[in-house]
Amino acid sequence: MKTKITEMLGIEYPIILSGMSWISVPKMVAAVSNAGGLGILATGPFNPDQTREAIREIRSLTDRPFGANAPLVLPGARDNARVLIEERVPVINYALGKGDWLIREVHAYGGKVLSTVVNDHHANRAQEQGADGVIATGHEAAGHGGDATTFVLVPHLVDMLKIPVIAAGGLADGRGLAAALSLGASAIAMGTRFMTTRESTLHANYKKISIEKDIYSTLYSTRFDGIPCRVMENRISRAMLKQRLNLPAAFFNSQIISKQLRLPYWKLFFGVLASGWKSARQLAYFANAYKLILAATERGDTVGGLLPMGQVTGLIQDEPTVAELMERIVQEAKSVLADRYAMM
Numbered sequence: 001m002k003t004k005i006t007e008m009l010g011i012e013y014p015i016i017l018s019g020m021s022w023i024s025v026p027k028m029v030a031a032v033s034n035a036g037g038l039g040i041l042a043t044g045p046f047n048p049d050q051t052r053e054a055i056r057e058i059r060s061l062t063d064r065p066f067g068a069n070a071p072l073v074l075p076g077a078r079d080n081a082r083v084l085i086e087e088r089v090p091v092i093n094y095a096l097g098k099g100d101w102l103i104r105e106v107h108a109y110g111g112k113v114l115s116t117v118v119n120d121h122h123a124n125r126a127q128e129q130g131a132d133g134v135i136a137t138g139h140e141a142a143g144h145g146g147d148a149t150t151f152v153l154v155p156h157l158v159d160m161l162k163i164p165v166i167a168a169g170g171l172a173d174g175r176g177l178a179a180a181l182s183l184g185a186s187a188i189a190m191g192t193r194f195m196t197t198r199e200s201t202l203h204a205n206y207k208k209i210s211i212e213k214d215i216y217s218t219l220y221s222t223r224f225d226g227i228p229c230r231v232m233e234n235r236i237s238r239a240m241l242k243q244r245l246n247l248p249a250a251f252f253n254s255q256i257i258s259k260q261l262r263l264p265y266w267k268l269f270f271g272v273l274a275s276g277w278k279s280a281r282q283l284a285y286f287a288n289a290y291k292l293i294l295a296a297t298e299r300g301d302t303v304g305g306l307l308p309m310g311q312v313t314g315l316i317q318d319e320p321t322v323a324e325l326m327e328r329i330v331q332e333a334k335s336v337l338a339d340r341y342a343m344m
Contacts, residue, residue, distance in 0.1 A: 072097025118146025141169030174332020
């Protein structure tokens with residue numbers, strides 16, 4: 001199945017693993033790449049040493065192309081991005097920040113850069129800065145989708161841009177892949193669907209829940225991590241909708257992040273303050289969410305844990321291997337597209 005993205009990235013299938021913290025780890029990244037797609041490592045929770053170690057682990061598990069993400073708004077993100085450049089990661093996916101410097105340095109060693117966007121303003125800026133493609137993240141998506149739904153945002157950006165568009169949000173099967181390709185996308189990126197696979201490190205409690213939930217089982221708000229974000233509906237997420245920002249909790253939780261990232265706390269604290277009130281407020285929300293998301297993904301706390309989850313959870317009915325899932329999606333997409341063309 002050839003598209004602009006498969007040819008650009010040297011992959012077999014136009015399917016990409018979204019970079020999900022604590023889930024898109026080396027084993028998962030390699031599984032997707034070995035199955036013909038592109039695995040993307042989530043570097044958000046890592047310090048630079050952990051990032052370097054994870055990249056080298058991926059290379060021990062696969063000789064296929066892979067990527068890593070760089071959420072530039074997070075503390076320590078620039079240091080992690082430097083490691084990705086030093087290790088010459090084939091594909092870097094950046095989000096939530098200005099990526100012109102990153103694009104220049106990745107292109108210098110022959111790598112490719114994908115920018116995650118939620119609107120035409122961000123997409124235009126990414127193209128102007130030299131990104132090789134954009135991941136268009138719609139409202140349905142887990143985590144940070146925008147206001148426009150995927151199947152409106154994708155054709156809008158396809159018409160507007162000269163670089164390839166990757167569809168993200170609301171995608172779980174071959175019908176979604178066929179639809180995205182029909183709208184002009186060159187690939188799809190999936191997070192929620194990949195979370196419930198055998199290789200996924202998501203706690204078994206949440207894998208079971210993801211199969212049981214329907215398409216109405218998520219909530220979308222800025223109250224979770226300070227940016228419009230979609231998560232699974234449960235007791236803690238419902239409570240967070242009614243709460244204001246808990247600054248004392250953010251102070252203590254940010255110390256956990258400082259320790260994890262091996263950043264001196266004073267450097268983190270004053271760096272956040274220097275970013276301005278809007279950014280500082282968002283990072284305070286993020287500090288509180290960090291602890292809750294970790295409780296969900298690793299400990300399986302279904303009451304007090306917070307899990308980013310897309311509406312597509314309502315389409316998930318099993319827990320296949322990554323290879324089984326990708327082969328199923330590709331074959332179903334080919335069948336759907338063949339049927340549609342046969343009707344013309």
